[in-house]
Amino acid sequence: MDDIRQTVLEATYRCVARKGLEKTTVEDAAREAGVSRATIYRHFPGGREDLINSVVAWEFLRFFARLYEEVQDSESLEQVMERGIRFAHRSIAEHQVLQRIMLQEPEVLIPKLTVESNRMQVAISEFLLPYLQQHGLAAGVDPVVAADFLARMVLSYMSSPGRWDLDDPERVAELVRTELLAGIVVGPEPRGR
Numbered sequence: 001m002d003d004i005r006q007t008v009l010e011a012t013y014r015c016v017a018r019k020g021l022e023k024t025t026v027e028d029a030a031r032e033a034g035v036s037r038a039t040i041y042r043h044f045p046g047g048r049e050d051l052i053n054s055v056v057a058w059e060f061l062r063f064f065a066r067l068y069e070e071v072q073d074s075e076s077l078e079q080v081m082e083r084g085i086r087f088a089h090r091s092i093a094e095h096q097v098l099q100r101i102m103l104q105e106p107e108v109l110i111p112k113l114t115v116e117s118n119r120m121q122v123a124i125s126e127f128l129l130p131y132l133q134q135h136g137l138a139a140g141v142d143p144v145v146a147a148d149f150l151a152r153m154v155l156s157y158m159s160s161p162g163r164w165d166l167d168d169p170e171r172v173a174e175l176v177r178t179e180l181l182a183g184i185v186v187g188p189e190p191r192g193r
Contacts, residue, residue, distance in 0.1 A: 002043075004035065004039065004043060005043045007033050007034075007035070008029060008030075008033045008035065008039070008040060008043060008044070008051070009054060009055055009058045010033075011029055011032035011033035011034075012024065012028075012029040012032070012033070012051055012052070012054075012055045013055050013058070013059060013097075014032055015028045015029055015032050016052075016055060016097065016101070017096075017097045020100075020101060020104055020105050021052055021056075021101055021105050022105055024052065025048065026040050026041075026047060026048050026051060029051060053115075056116060057116055059097075060116040060120065063091060063095075064120055064123065066087075066091065067084060067087055067088055067091070068127070070083055070084065070087040071083045071084045071087070074131075076131070076135075077128070077131040077132060077134075077135045077181070077185065078173070078176055078177070078181065080127075080128065080131055081150070081154070081176040081180060081181070082169065082172050082173055082176050084154060085154060085157055085158065085166060085172050085175070085176070086166060086167070086169065086172050088154070088158040089157075089158055089161060089166035089167070090166075090167070092158060092159055117155055120155065121148075121151045121152055121155055122151075124150075124151035124154055124155065125144075125147040125148045125150070125151035126147070128147045128150050128151060129143060129144065129147040132146050132147050132150075132184075132185075135185050135186075136185060136186035137184065137185055137186065138183060138184060138185060138186055141183075141184055141185075146184045149184075150180060150181075150184070153179075153180055154180075157175070
């Protein structure tokens with residue numbers, strides 16, 4: 001990513017943090033970034049909508065980069081799932097800008113997050129696939145289908161845990177073992193902690 005685009009994304013994010021998605025304008029972003037409106041339109045030819053969509057995508061990618069860092073040295077499928085779910089839940093709960101926008105502008109944010117979630121579902125599925133291929137899978141389980149299912153479930157539990165206390169490592173381990181991996185794997189791998 002070139003420096004100007006990065007500067008504009010960071011500046012626009014600061015504007016969104018202060019004003020929200022709906023009230024952030026191209027003029028606000030240009031002023032915050034110290035660039036002209038023309039520069040914004042050169043880098044975001046779709047104007048305000050393109051800029052806002054790009055900021056949401058950029059922040060989403062930053063979140064998943066942090067998530068990857070959290071789980072990359074995991075030694076088992078269970079450990080990847082447990083660490084990832086706990087980290088994601090905590091990060092979403094502590095993300096002040098996201099929480100404020102979800103309260104004030106859910107109708108604006110949710111469609112944008114849905115688009116990004118679809119992209120991230122593929123990335124999570126691809127990340128989980130090698131762990132599934134190394135694990136003993138139940139008879140008839142296709143690792144590609146299982147990875148897709150697990151990615152969708154992880155995304156779902158990240159923001160909507162239902163009855164599960166995702167701050168409690170024991171409850172997360174139980175969720176992974178009894179709800180997510182049940183029927184997919186033969187048995188739990190040894191915990192590599």
